[in-house]
Amino acid sequence: xxxxxxxxxxxxxxxxxxxxxxxxxxxxxxxxxxxxxxxxxxxxxxxxxxxxxxxxxxxxxxxxxxxxxxxxxxxxxxxxxxxxxxxxxxxxxxxxxxxxxxxxxxxxxxxxxxxxxxxxxxxxxxxxxxxxxxxxxxxxxxxxxxxxxxxxxxxxxxxxxxxxxxxxxxxxxxxxxxxxxxxxxxxxxxxxxxxxxxxxxx
Numbered sequence: 092x093x094x095x096x097x098x099x100x101x102x103x104x105x106x107x108x109x110x111x112x113x114x115x116x117x118x119x120x121x122x123x124x125x126x127x128x129x130x131x132x133x134x135x136x137x138x139x140x141x142x143x144x145x146x147x148x149x150x151x152x153x154x155x156x157x158x159x160x161x162x163x164x165x166x167x168x169x170x171x172x173x174x175x176x177x178x179x180x181x182x183x184x185x186x187x188x189x190x191x192x193x194x195x196x197x198x199x200x201x202x203x204x205x206x207x208x209x210x211x212x213x214x215x216x217x218x219x220x221x222x223x224x225x226x227x228x229x230x231x232x233x234x235x236x237x238x239x240x241x242x243x244x245x246x247x248x249x250x251x252x253x254x255x256x257x258x259x260x261x262x263x264x265x266x267x268x269x270x271x272x273x274x275x276x277x278x279x280x281x282x283x284x285x286x287x288x289x290x291x292x293x
Contacts, residue, residue, distance in 0.1 A: 215249070
């Protein structure tokens with residue numbers, strides 16, 4: 092009986108010693124096992140959280156929503172897809188015809204687009220009809236007649252085979268005190284579901 096009591100006392104002393112060494116009452120082996128079970132992704136910062144602040148970036152790290160940026164847009168028909176780049180924006184734009192000038196209280200601005208057919212179908216469209224300029228007050232302006240000295244306008248209809256590209260200006264008439272803030276482009280004469288938008292520098 093005395094031997095059994097001594098054995099029980101020794102077990103209690105050993106258990107108390109193990110708890111005191113651990114300090115916080117947790118099992119070191121369990122802690123090691125839990126640490127080993129963490130995945131590298133959980134231990135490392137997510138690259139997406141350190142990225143570009145939510146802005147889409149074009150090739151070369153540039154902002155695809157600024158002048159010079161490229162956006163990929165789809166049309167309404169299967170296989171219709173263009174890479175659309177806002178190459179330049181002229182404010183003011185200058186008429187190439189002395190007899191055709193902006194109306195009183197107006198000025199012309201112009202956007203130059205590059206269109207590349209990256210889809211699987213041939214593309215036929217009126218690009219100028221799908222372009223808009225939005226000013227700081229939210230007013231939208233569509234194309235106007237007249238050419239500009241900055242470069243040739245798009246023809247009424249542009250036909251692009253797969254891999255082909257087209258470059259042209261679209262001219263807009265805006266109030267003299269208007270401040271253009273954005274340029275938009277939509278395929279299929281403005282009726283497609285996807286719209287590209289570029290922000291102009293203030």
